[in-house]
Amino acid sequence: MLKIKEGSLQHWAIRIVGFALLALLVIYIPTQSETARIGQFASAFTLIIAAMSLNMVLGFTGQISLGHSAFFGIGGYTAAILIRDHGWSPGYTFYAAAVIAFVVGCLIGLPVLRIRGAYLALVTLAVAVLFPTLLRWKKLEWLTDGAKGIDSVKYDDLPVWPILGELKGRDGRAVFSYWLGLLVLVIVYLVCRGLIRSRVGRSLIAIRDNETAAAVMGVNVTRTKVLIFGISASMCALAGVLATLNSGVVTPDGQFVTLLGSIIFLLIMVVGGAGTLSGPIIGGLVYVWLDNTTRGIGTDSSGVLGFVFGWTDQSPATLILGLALIVIMLFAPTGLMGLLRKLTRRIMTIIPRDISPTQ
Amino acid sequence: MERLLQYIFDGLSFGAIYALLALGLVVVFRGTGHLNFAQGEMAMFCTFIIWQINDWGVPLILAVVIGMVFGFLLGAGTEATVIRSVAKKSPGGVFVVSIALFLGLNSLATMIWDRAEGYTMGSLFPNKPLDFVRVLGAEWRYKFIGVLVVALALMGLLFLLFSKTKFGLAMRSVASNPESARLVGVPSGVVLASSWGIAAAMGALSGALVGGINGQLTPSLMFSVFIYASAAATLGGLDSPGGAVIAGLSIGIGEQLVAGYIPGWIGQDLKLSVALISIFVVLLVKPSGLFGSLKVERV
Structure with a gap:
């Protein structure tokens, strides 16, 4: 496991690489x-x-x-x-x-x-x-x-x-x-x-x-x-x-x-991770992805989900969303952001800067 | 005068339904300290089960009983499996789970009973155009009288259950201090699960009553009823069963009076708002409702 000091060269390197990857992705999406x-x-x-x-x-x-x-x-x-x-x-x-x-x-x-x-x-x-x-x-x-x-x-x-x-x-x-x-x-x-x-x-x-x-x-x-x-x-x-x-x-x-809007905002916040700054970003992307992939399931009956939900004409998107929310609350109450943090902690820890008061 | 009496009587019947559902909210809140956002949707789902069983040829009254048993199992099962373990990890999570249940049950009902125009729901009580008695000039429809009697009887039974039985004592002890209750041997798990179960069973009954009055069943059956019921529970105080009943009845009457006397200015759509705005006003003066107890917190 890596131990990295906050503000050290490696820390900055990780930050810069991460930021560059994010920027690339952000530019890639609308052009491609x-x-x-x-x-x-x-x-x-x-x-x-x-x-x-x-x-x-x-x-x-x-x-x-x-x-x-x-x-x-x-x-x-x-x-x-x-x-x-x-x-x-x-x-x-x-x-x-x-x-x-x-x-x-x-x-x-x-x-x-x-x-x-x-x-x-x-x-x-x-x-x-x-x-x-x-x-x-x-x-x-x-x-x-x-x-x-x-x-x-x-x-x-x-x-x-x-x-x-x-x-x-x-x-x-x-x-x-x-x-x-x-x-x-x-x-x-x-x-x-x-x-x-x-x-x-x-x-x-x-x-x-x-x-x-x-x-x-x-x-x-x-x-x-x-x-x-x-x-x-x-x-x-x-x-x-x-x-x-x-x-x-x-x-x-x-x-x-309508009220549904409030519920969706809440959902996104909770799925991403309440009380974290980047939680809503992950939550929002996951929500829109889930919403768009599940929307079509009811109409075409192919694949596993099509097999499971083939008996109904209605889209199971909301049901899947509800179930996902319950699963997240059961197994990861801190949301996807919490899971992500746990994972990164396995790989490396960032040791905070020494904050003891100077003379 | 006749009009006034008519409005009050109609209001009482609707109010009794709101009070039933509101009581469900209160029972859950007193037992576990959580707000069950899915209370209305659970009721709606049970009502569909009742309709389905009735459709298979079982008499409606029996179907309602089966539906209430189903409701009890649904509520108790939800508490015992999901709610309990989420509550242990994050208390705020229970509210989120109840929202998830709200979405899930609504969507499931739409998927199973998939018909845009809804279904025809039978009424437990005589429901022909001429089925009413005239008392002091107001029409007292049998179905409304029936609803009122059934709802009040159930409330009476509940109060007996709470105040006179050993189970009621156990419920009150778990509500006031779960740890101490557990230490003196109260099976708190059973108590909590059954309070969710009782709430859901009451929901099932109120759903059947609403369905009978409307004559039509759609997945949005209970939504506005739930809003009224939550208004009643808030107004009366979330931990006060008596408050929920009084507030439910008065919201029912108030709604009829407002819609009846000032329809031009307010309109049907906005009569809901009158109930909601009155809650605002009451909560400003009394932040825990009219009959609710103020929560004292230790730091």
Whole structure:
């Protein structure tokens, strides 16, 4: 087994090689894959961002939220309304959505975060259920177009980014979605990382581990919780904007706008590893892969899964997902990230830098 | 006046169903401290089993009993196999597992009973257009009276079980302190499994009642009922069975009143929101529901 000191030459070498491999992969995908595959990655990025935002609240702070689909929807609708009705350029809608969702997140968080545990789960569940009915409400139809939702959110001018070359047609749009999604993903990841490694992050973890103890140690529990709820809401709204820009449609029944969305974000977070920074990334990629491979099983009855599920016309995707989730909770409660860490620990350990105070 | 009475009576019947399902949530929460997100879907699945058995030619009432037994086994089996071992590793994981069960059961039901328009579900009680008595001007439909009587009777039985039997005592002791209960010889495993089982069996009954009222059975049968039931459980306090019943009945009545008196402004769609918003307001004042006990924590 290898023992490597943090900050040593080998450590840096491993880091640089890892980063280079990742960068290669990221560039390889949009240049060498078919359009549909690129689109799948773009939607995976959206889900990863949403799961990361949930991870800040649930994974790091320990506050259950089933209401994130509402924030996703707020982002999606903000973008759709601003682009279609007010002629905004798509880029600026990110800022608007983030600000609106931050305010709404804080407003919801302020009363809601007094409530704990199972009660919090049920109240945020109510938020998720209320949001689509609010969108369908007759009195708000002037804004949201009611039950049919807003379609044809169009923007013709794909920006010319010199590195990417010229983007044209459906392929171009998919490639553009991919890079835009990746850009937002990287920004959100860096913000999360910065937050977690700062004083705020330590307060979050303190609150998760023991709220009363955290308060005694001088953490302003209410302020921290509300703040992180707001930040998380605005991150989730960014994911919503991305989804709208990718598909051009938002409806109150949209998969991620309803409670199902919250459940999927939670699933991705848990599968990847709650309370880890890169967990949602692994979880999101696995989810989209699983979703796309299992979707087709019901219709064509070939292979092992086809044999097992050949008797039904319905896709067993959700059933498989549920079973996978139970298996993961049984055998790897820390998610895939936890498994990965265990594996790497078999091969090498990284000895942390000496942090004893200097003279 | 007649209208008011009508709304209150209809509301009571629906409320009784919400209260049944909410009681299931409370029984599980008191026993194990976990929220069973799949409570409604378990009920839905059992209702399909009841329909299936009935379809094979067994009388409906017998089918309901078999369905409740199936529900008990489903609930108890889930607790004994999955929930217990996950709870040992990560307490928060149980909630995730119940979400997985929610997805899995719903998907399984869609796969087995695969028909978009759903199935016709028989009612346990007379259900013809003229099957009602007029009391003080309001129509008291037999099926609603039946639902109310059955639900209240079951609740009464449960209260007797909790307060008068040795099993009830064991359940209460496990709820208040599992380790001490185990030390004095209470078979806590059996108790926990049966509390999940009882909850699921009650779900099965409420599913059969809802199906009978709707006359139609689809995999989304219990979803909105579950939302109302969870609202009732939250409102009453997750660890208070009496609270769940009172809150369930009042949500049922409130829903009918709101939908009946201010339909233009609110509309059918939003009557659910009225229940949910009222929970917000109550929880702001009392974070553990109207009748729930405040959790005291030791640091």
